Amino acid sequence: MAKKKPAILCVLLLVACGKQQLPVVVHAADEVPRQLSAWGVVLADGNFFELNDRVLPYDLNTPLFSDYALKMRTLWLPAGETVTYSADSELDFPVGTIVSKTFYYEKAEGWAQSSFRVVRADREPELDSSGRLGLNKYVLIETRLLVRYEDGWQAFPYVWNAEQNEAWLEIAGDVRSMTLVADSEAQDFIYIVPDTNQCSGCHAPNHTDKKIRPIGLKARHLNRPYGYAGQELNQIEQWQTLGVLTGVEDNVPESVRWTDPGDATLDERARAYLDINCGHCHNSVGAADTSGLHLDIKAAVNRNFGICKSPTAVGRGSGDRPYDIYPGKPDDSILLYRMEHTDPAIAMPELGRSTVHSEGVALISEWIASLEGDC
Numbered sequence: 001m002a003k004k005k006p007a008i009l010c011v012l013l014l015v016a017c018g019k020q021q022l023p024v025v026v027h028a029a030d031e032v033p034r035q036l037s038a039w040g041v042v043l044a045d046g047n048f049f050e051l052n053d054r055v056l057p058y059d060l061n062t063p064l065f066s067d068y069a070l071k072m073r074t075l076w077l078p079a080g081e082t083v084t085y086s087a088d089s090e091l092d093f094p095v096g097t098i099v100s101k102t103f104y105y106e107k108a109e110g111w112a113q114s115s116f117r118v119v120r121a122d123r124e125p126e127l128d129s130s131g132r133l134g135l136n137k138y139v140l141i142e143t144r145l146l147v148r149y150e151d152g153w154q155a156f157p158y159v160w161n162a163e164q165n166e167a168w169l170e171i172a173g174d175v176r177s178m179t180l181v182a183d184s185e186a187q188d189f190i191y192i193v194p195d196t197n198q199c200s201g202c203h204a205p206n207h208t209d210k211k212i213r214p215i216g217l218k219a220r221h222l223n224r225p226y227g228y229a230g231q232e233l234n235q236i237e238q239w240q241t242l243g244v245l246t247g248v249e250d251n252v253p254e255s256v257r258w259t260d261p262g263d264a265t266l267d268e269r270a271r272a273y274l275d276i277n278c279g280h281c282h283n284s285v286g287a288a289d290t291s292g293l294h295l296d297i298k299a300a301v302n303r304n305f306g307i308c309k310s311p312t313a314v315g316r317g318s319g320d321r322p323y324d325i326y327p328g329k330p331d332d333s334i335l336l337y338r339m340e341h342t343d344p345a346i347a348m349p350e351l352g353r354s355t356v357h358s359e360g361v362a363l364i365s366e367w368i369a370s371l372e373g374d375c
Helices: 002-012 196-202 235-241 266-278 334-339 358-370
Strands: 042-044 048-051 056-058 070-076 098-106 117-119 132-134 138-149 152-160 167-169 174-182 185-193 225-228 231-234
Touching (some): 098 117, 138 167, 231 235, 334 358
Parallel strands (some): 117 174
Antiparallel strands (some): 048 132, 070 098, 174 185
């Protein structure tokens, strides 16, 4: 095994064994470039999308739903810097860290620039054996950067052009008319690229200090295998092997993958889904703290979790249903009602989707139906 490690490390870092690329550049927060390529983190030439040297791909056990988009997540650290482990909160990243998330879709039959038809698929992203995405098969939509500065994180949204060789900074966000295709069904929807304020709204889980933080980069989300060019390797272990992650303790927490349950219970899958999709706002210090509804993974499943809890200033969002979660009665539960809608006055989450996540709705409906008790 020891003889194979250098080759594995080369795969993990996606170093093209002698291929020279432009360096990654951390730009000052007041001098943000208009072109994504100026950062040097991810690159595209119209034919392929790839990661620069020392840019590490990663994925989450249960990711946030975003209109069925596939997402390529990456991490880059300045040379010699490391990430410090935390069991509960987000990992501690050094100044100069760049986290990227590229949203893309598989092209559906009939795809064209004038007819943005894309495949509706609940699946994990993956690079090919050469560490690239072929743009004959996929279309890039946007790349969001989170950059760690001395005074905290900053978020920058970039939108890919029609030529698929550059993405441009769009502080005010963007919209795109698209069609989701699944088998013989097609659904038109508006894909929304958030503006910088909306990025901050989701990535500031503490409503008091309002500091931007990465949402997914927690040990429980990262503790999972990842397919590095065909090799299934645990991310936490490999980050340690690479010298990227320090201070790891025994018994690293692990969230479940709700789409691939394995031995996970229905309750664990539902809790994981609500944690990543709702918990960053619905927690004791989050943006939705006044709702009294706590859906993060640490919250006890009681009234604060919505069980037999009457709504608080929810307006039309209640759907005339009596409780946030009515045990055994999903059709009488406000939580499910809000997940089933796209009307901005009703839908939850408020940002990040223009479509209904049918599979997520089915999961939460099954979970509520399984809960015992009465109100």
